[in-house]
Amino acid sequence: MRVGIIGYGNMGSSFAKGLKEKALQVIVYDTNEEKMKRAAEEGFGVAKDLKFLVDESKFVLLAVKPKDAMAVLERLKDTLKDKILVSIVAGLSLNSIEKFIGKKKIVRAMPNINVAVQKGAIAYICSPEVKDQEKEEFKDLFSSCGSLYEIGEELIDAFTALAGSGPAFVFKFISALITAGIREGFSYEMSKSIVLDTVLGSCEILKRFEGHPEEWIIKVASPGGTTVEGIKVLEDRAFSGILIECVHKALEKAKKLT
16 A cells, blocks of 8 residues: 655654555655655655655645645645545644545544654544545554544544643653752763653553553552652642643644634
């Protein structure tokens, strides 16, 4: 199965690297010659024009900036035919895409930055024209880039706030923990390594053994011990409430941008 990618920026190149694990071939098109050269050097096919890319692909991934999307869709509308368009353009709804290219097979997807390491969280919505078998093919193919979540389009802004902005909140939390380690005497590199191992291990526990995070807090926090003292500070400073408000504010902003 061949996949065509329009746009070889951060997200387009990240998807290319993940998709090559399952795709028969990944073909790239970008108006920037340097990006096309880089794609070729990284082992991907390059197309000199959009028609060739579409003709040679079953799935066409639209990974351009929002300001460029409409011009590209205008060029695609007469060439897509029975191909499946996967759009990761922020703020571009299924209805907006259909206004330009008509009722075609469209998947609207919203990934986060973690697709760069094939650990992304990717929400998706399919137009009615996408058949069940084609949806399964999409899921099998794009699962090589991360975890897939089929949601209603009304939740796309919430997903953007939670999963799209979420990595920045996580990075901020990790940065603070690293700084805390430095304050207590560790070097930056050692503190960073300790924190990353701690965070990754904690996530793996929740993935493997499930349970609510609060249950695991109880397992770690011995009565009258050190962890309880730290948890009390977080509660006193409304740590949970701050994170909840972060996501809500990001959601409000996302709605204004759509």
